[in-house]
Amino acid sequence: MRVRKGDLVVVVAGDDASHVARKVLRVLDGGERLLIEGVNRVYKHVKRGHPSSPQGGRLSRELPISASNAMFFCSQCNKGVRVGTRVSETTRERYCKKCKASLGVIGRQKAGA
Numbered sequence: 001m002r003v004r005k006g007d008l009v010v011v012v013a014g015d016d017a018s019h020v021a022r023k024v025l026r027v028l029d030g031g032e033r034l035l036i037e038g039v040n041r042v043y044k045h046v047k048r049g050h051p052s053s054p055q056g057g058r059l060s061r062e063l064p065i066s067a068s069n070a071m072f073f074c075s076q077c078n079k080g081v082r083v084g085t086r087v088s089e090t091t092r093e094r095y096c097k098k099c100k101a102s103l104g105v106i107g108r109q110k111a112g113a
């Protein structure tokens, strides 16, 4: 899947499956796993005096999920979609395979490529 940090995705499988668009916080293992805002949240118990939590207690944080459980969110279709890449004369961009809307430019076309 061609997902980058900051993209919006929908979690389609697993405990946190929903139709809500969520932001990708990190892409791990070369795109195999994603850290997604509010998904796979766990409570980590922290002792008093820890730098991130002087009071101690329970700290909420996310764990990565498999990228195969997430789909790219298309704001036109308002749901998770498959993504393609298309190349114009000057740029490469991702697009929604359903409605063909552009999902953003991902780089310039290499000269002579």
Ligand SMILES: [Zn+2]
Binding pocket: 074, 075, 076, 077, 078, 081, 096, 097, 098, 099, 100, 101
């Ligand atoms: Zn679409």
